[in-house]
Amino acid sequence: MVNNKGICKLCGKTSDIQLSHIIPAFVVKYQKSTSITGYIRNSKEPNLRQQDGEKYRLFCSNCEAIFSNVEKYFSETVFMPYHSGLLHTLNYDYRLGRFCACQALRKIIYNEAISEGANSFSSTLLKSLQKATKFLKDYVISEAKSQNEYANHLIFMDLIDNAMMDSHSLPDNINMYLTRTMDTAIVSSRSGKLFIYNKLCKIIILTFVVPKKPKYFEGTRVFGTGSITMSKRDIVLPFNFLRFLIDRANIHNEIKGKISDKQMAAIEKDFFANEDRVVGSEDTKAFLADERLRALGQL
Numbered sequence: 428m429v430n431n432k433g434i435c436k437l438c439g440k441t442s443d444i445q446l447s448h449i450i451p452a453f454v455v456k457y458q459k460s461t462s463i464t465g466y467i468r469n470s471k472e473p474n475l476r477q478q479d480g481e482k483y484r485l486f487c488s489n490c491e492a493i494f495s496n497v498e499k500y501f502s503e504t505v506f507m508p509y510h511s512g513l514l515h516t517l518n519y520d521y522r523l524g525r526f527c528a529c530q531a532l533r534k535i536i537y538n539e540a541i542s543e544g545a546n547s548f549s550s551t552l553l554k555s556l557q558k559a560t561k562f563l564k565d566y567v568i569s570e571a572k573s574q575n576e577y578a579n580h581l582i583f584m585d586l587i588d589n590a591m592m593d594s595h596s597l598p599d600n601i602n603m604y605l606t607r608t609m610d611t612a613i614v615s616s617r618s619g620k621l622f623i624y625n626k627l628c629k630i631i632i633l634t635f636v637v638p639k640k641p642k643y644f645e646g647t648r649v650f651g652t653g654s655i656t657m658s659k660r661d662i663v664l665p666f667n668f669l670r671f672l673i674d675r676a677n678i679h680n681e682i683k684g685k686i687s688d689k690q691m692a693a694i695e696k697d698f699f700a701n702e703d704r705v706v707g708s709e710d711t712k713a714f715l716a717d718e719r720l721r722a723l724g725q726l
């Protein structure tokens with residue numbers, strides 16, 4: 428039998444360490460079931476067709492259960508209803524903020540485990556990130572029902588059919604990126620800001636570390652309890668954040684460019700082998716929306 432004993436990266440106890448998804452399993456499952464080919468590709472190894480999302484041994488089963496409880500809430504209350512077009516008014520409780528904090532913490536711990544990113548931050552930012560990590564670990568373990576002091580923001584994306592901004596700067600995969608990709612990052616800026624970015628298909632979760640409560644984001648903050656009416660959302664996003672999304676979409680385009688010819692042929696084969704999935708798949712909707720923008724001369 429394989430020995431999976433190790434130290435849990437949340438509670439610090441020695442235990443059997445579970446294999447867990449970096450992106451929640453329900454997101455990976457949804458992505459696969461609504462894609463044309465029924466497979467997903469990992470941005471790090473685009474040439475490998477995967478059945479399952481990226482997994483890593485991080486937590487004991489007790490801690491894994493803390494994460495999965497709030498994931499279940501988010502999946503049933505927010506993610507699935509929104510992606511099915513059935514979410515008109517979201518009435519949420521403290522579990523929404525907990526889910527956001529759990530996602531941020533999972534990303535921080537994962538990056539630590541693979542030693543990624545730490546040396547790209549200034550020492551001041553690194554200290555702030557370490558402080559936030561400690562705070563978030565205590566918050567998550569304690570199963571507190573209060574909100575934590577690092578503000579979580581939730582942004583619901585959808586297809587863009589008529590871009591208002593200078594559209595020449597929009598990448599040609601903007602709709603694919605906004606609605607179909609899973610993407611996570613710890614983002615820092617030269618001006619000394621830092622936040623955790625988790626994009627689960629059409630839903631973006633931001634957890635702010637520096638500053639803890641950002642200005643210029645309006646209508647997106649997650650409170651202890653609240654209500655969001657999808658049709659009456661008054662949202663203000665800073666221009667820099669929109670630029671950031673465009674940059675991420677461009678990075679995804681570059682990754683796509685790295686897929687070998689052999690793999691592209693395999694993707695095309697999948698595409699035609701799954702013709703019944705093509706019509707009406709979420710991939711196709713995003714692709715067509717990008718085509719419409721292009722036709723408007725906007726890309």
Ligand SMILES: [Zn+2]
Pocket residue numbers: 435436437438439440486487488489490491
């Ligand atoms: Zn644990």
